[in-house]
Amino acid sequence: MNKDKMILKDNTTIELEAGAYLQNIQVVSADRAGMVATWEKMTADNLSSVQIQTGDGLTVGTYTDLVLVSETSTVSPDGSVLTSYCLREKTDEEKRLDALEEGQAVQDGAISDLGSATSFLAEQIGGEQ
Numbered sequence: 001m002n003k004d005k006m007i008l009k010d011n012t013t014i015e016l017e018a019g020a021y022l023q024n025i026q027v028v029s030a031d032r033a034g035m036v037a038t039w040e041k042m043t044a045d046n047l048s049s050v051q052i053q054t055g056d057g058l059t060v061g062t063y064t065d066l067v068l069v070s071e072t073s074t075v076s077p078d079g080s081v082l083t084s085y086c087l088r089e090k091t092d093e094e095k096r097l098d099a100l101e102e103g104q105a106v107q108d109g110a111i112s113d114l115g116s117a118t119s120f121l122a123e124q125i126g127g128e129q
Contacts, residue, residue: 002055008046014038016052017082022063025085035073035081042068042085050087065090065098 003015006025017026029035047068052061069086076082090098 004055004060005053007051007053008041009049010041010046012041012046014041022061022066022087022089023069025087027083027085029081029083031079032075032081035083038083039071042071047087063087063089065095067094 047066
């Protein structure tokens, strides 16, 4: 039987344990290194676009702007690791803040470009005298 899977923005596919839901995404890793490799994929960028698919490839959930709230891991006697990831969608306030920060970055770049152009023109005018 094929397991359900979570597909991150970078197309990383993570197999899920049965009964997983957004606030309790359960993943079994062969060992601690595997768990850490999966955890490291839970970046803000990768969580900006996530699909949940059944073992048959049917998409049952499409999410944008998820946040990793927490993770809890349990190591089994055989060395495998069961990790529960708690995810949630960003709030409207968090989305507005992201948009504001993005707009500020564009504005900062424009101001820097304007400063460079002004300096270049000042040098050109100063050189003609």
